[in-house]
Amino acid sequence: MSRILPATVAVSALVLTGITAADAAPLATGATAATVKAPAALTGPQLADSWQGPLSTRGRYVVDADGKRFKLKAGNWSGAQGTWEGSGSESDAANHQADQMSNNIPLGLDRVPISRILADFHALGLNTIRLPFADAMIDDDTLVPNYAVAANPQLEDKTPLEVFDAVVKALTDDGFAVILNNHTTTYRWCCGLDGNERWNTSQSTQQWIDNWRFMVNRYKSNTRVVGADLRNEVRRDWNDDPNWGWGNEHDLYKAFQEAGLRIQDAHPDILVIMEGINWQGIPQGMFPHGRPTLTPVRNLSNTLMYSNKLVYSAHFYGFTGPNHTGASGGWQNGETNDPRYRDLSPEDLIKVVNDQALFVTESGQHFTAPVWVSEFGTGGRGQTDQKEIDWFNRFTDILVKNDTDFAVWPLTGWTTNGKINDNWALISYDDDGNRKSVLDPGDWRTTAWNKLVNAPGKTGPVAQGERWNMLNVASGNQNAASWMRANAPVQTPGNRQGSCPDGQRLIGISRENRRGLCTDVNHPATGSGDWKVVRDQSTVTKDWAPWYEKLECPTNHYAAGFAFWDTAISGLLCAPATGTLPKTNRVAWFDRGDNPSLNETQIKNDWAPYDYKGQCHTDEYLAGVAYTFNRTQGAPAHGKLGVPDALLCRPLT
Numbered sequence: 001m002s003r004i005l006p007a008t009v010a011v012s013a014l015v016l017t018g019i020t021a022a023d024a025a026p027l028a029t030g031a032t033a034a035t036v037k038a039p040a041a042l043t044g045p046q047l048a049d050s051w052q053g054p055l056s057t058r059g060r061y062v063v064d065a066d067g068k069r070f071k072l073k074a075g076n077w078s079g080a081q082g083t084w085e086g087s088g089s090e091s092d093a094a095n096h097q098a099d100q101m102s103n104n105i106p107l108g109l110d111r112v113p114i115s116r117i118l119a120d121f122h123a124l125g126l127n128t129i130r131l132p133f134a135d136a137m138i139d140d141d142t143l144v145p146n147y148a149v150a151a152n153p154q155l156e157d158k159t160p161l162e163v164f165d166a167v168v169k170a171l172t173d174d175g176f177a178v179i180l181n182n183h184t185t186t187y188r189w190c191c192g193l194d195g196n197e198r199w200n201t202s203q204s205t206q207q208w209i210d211n212w213r214f215m216v217n218r219y220k221s222n223t224r225v226v227g228a229d230l231r232n233e234v235r236r237d238w239n240d241d242p243n244w245g246w247g248n249e250h251d252l253y254k255a256f257q258e259a260g261l262r263i264q265d266a267h268p269d270i271l272v273i274m275e276g277i278n279w280q281g282i283p284q285g286m287f288p289h290g291r292p293t294l295t296p297v298r299n300l301s302n303t304l305m306y307s308n309k310l311v312y313s314a315h316f317y318g319f320t321g322p323n324h325t326g327a328s329g330g331w332q333n334g335e336t337n338d339p340r341y342r343d344l345s346p347e348d349l350i351k352v353v354n355d356q357a358l359f360v361t362e363s364g365q366h367f368t369a370p371v372w373v374s375e376f377g378t379g380g381r382g383q384t385d386q387k388e389i390d391w392f393n394r395f396t397d398i399l400v401k402n403d404t405d406f407a408v409w410p411l412t413g414w415t416t417n418g419k420i421n422d423n424w425a426l427i428s429y430d431d432d433g434n435r436k437s438v439l440d441p442g443d444w445r446t447t448a449w450n451k452l453v454n455a456p457g458k459t460g461p462v463a464q465g466e467r468w469n470m471l472n473v474a475s476g477n478q479n480a481a482s483w484m485r486a487n488a489p490v491q492t493p494g495n496r497q498g499s500c501p502d503g504q505r506l507i508g509i510s511r512e513n514r515r516g517l518c519t520d521v522n523h524p525a526t527g528s529g530d531w532k533v534v535r536d537q538s539t540v541t542k543d544w545a546p547w548y549e550k551l552e553c554p555t556n557h558y559a560a561g562f563a564f565w566d567t568a569i570s571g572l573l574c575a576p577a578t579g580t581l582p583k584t585n586r587v588a589w590f591d592r593g594d595n596p597s598l599n600e601t602q603i604k605n606d607w608a609p610y611d612y613k614g615q616c617h618t619d620e621y622l623a624g625v626a627y628t629f630n631r632t633q634g635a636p637a638h639g640k641l642g643v644p645d646a647l648l649c650r651p652l653t
Helices: 044-049 114-123 135-139 160-173 205-218 252-266 346-356 386-401 446-453 482-490 600-604
Strands: 056-058 061-063 073-076 128-134 177-184 225-229 271-275 310-315 371-375 405-408 412-416 427-429 435-437 468-472 496-499 505-510 515-519 532-534 549-552 557-565 568-576 586-589 613-615 620-627 644-651
Touching: 044 114, 073 177, 073 371, 114 160, 114 435, 128 135, 128 160, 135 160, 135 177, 135 205, 160 177, 177 205, 205 225, 205 252, 252 271, 271 371, 346 386, 386 446, 468 496, 482 496, 496 568, 505 568, 505 620, 505 644, 515 557, 515 613, 549 568, 568 620, 586 613, 613 644
Parallel strands: 073 128, 073 405, 128 177, 177 225, 225 271, 271 310, 310 371, 371 405, 412 427
Antiparallel strands: 056 061, 427 435, 468 515, 496 557, 505 515, 505 557, 505 613, 532 568, 549 620, 557 568, 557 620, 586 644, 620 644
């Protein structure tokens, strides 16, 4: 294979509702490069004038500082993550991916001036560059050899990080948005059993988070460094699978939560980008295995302090599949008998892409967020696999139909002795700086690329939408509120806390799984005073749940979080309102079933599966929780003590 990725994936999209196979028929069929216009190439000043950083999100869309849609039309400028394939001398190009030795800096700087590379990026119609890097780069004080920057002598005698700095500055000065991507820990080429399988395979989780805080602080003053793409293609190592929500050291959900919140403590304005699980299981037919991607997000989504900064991402490649590693050569090499994405029918490909990623863009859900296809691609010149060609055409049609944010892999590569080293690259340079681009004659991908970049889509201002977020303290604290993050260590020691993001309130709690639901719908203005942490019945104004113990927020406070001791609720976190809140009581009991009862939509996107839950109406605020340790009453009769049994809901007006 030209690209050794036994557990790789790539995609980003937004909504597949209503799409049929006929809708997704390849637009490139019967077309020639001349029938699809080339992208409009903006100059650096033109691109810079077209948008303002920082970026944030509104529903399924990324928007700029003025609230206007900013579609991520991106590519991956690889190299700083390392290209050595893990055996043989690192100084021999033959031991590097596609015989291309990056010297741990973005590819191409040895062959053409950076200004020409950026001009070629503009010609592709890009506005964003994903810059992969290795954690190893941060502490690498080795000077990059001068031959590796021969076409850019201003970069001589610099470390890889200093070259990376210069690349970031050049890109952002030229109007591009830059997204930092933690691709690997070491400089070894991704993505097999290489020591880079998880964020903490070759380093601790704390070191990984510290590295991220270093990186975001380093570029904090540059508003065109817009995103932190937390980790590339998390997958199984020799012994263990990554998981989503188990609470152990392999829990990607927990790691993303911790890193995302710590990054926002340091840099509130940067997008936090989370890619799903790339691979679980032993790649043998007799064992469970597959590519979960973003499917776990449907029932367990992430919540940040600034909830309008979360973007999810996914990867899709034709040679991989929903349950196929992407390897070739039989079971001895990790190949499975499952279909690859390129083997799927048009109808099945649409369904799989939606089920694995694009459902996240559905509005009004706890998981609603933009989805960015941060990697996809295939070989261009010399491609002989008709299935790959058909897949690329069909997949780019899906991206077009859904107005999806995307990033192609990779942008740059080498040409050696007239032959392109990596025909996946959209642009290749030879030793003399001559270029072969996807826009130059002879690359079959030209029409599909032009179609993708020129696709019509949402532009202009994007309206603010309703926000829903879930809390999960089963595996640890999840304080998304800035007040609680500042004061949490002294509030409820020994308990696990969860608090809603600023501007949201708690509206639902589950019985045993220690989950909550937050929303900003009809949210009352938040006061400037301290929160109140309620641990006993001293603030209860009326016996609204006879024979039950109760936690109740003080007057003119609303519940915005909770604390649990094991499965027993032990505290209510109450935020102040600016005005007077009504005190009319409505009690929602859920010790025997959901209240309100689940409808079809709620079942489909349940925020606490297999657990009873209570939820106030959107025109109410949650003011109290009832529970009991009496074994003859409520949930304790079913073996659980102190779990929530009822909510006190009061009208907002």
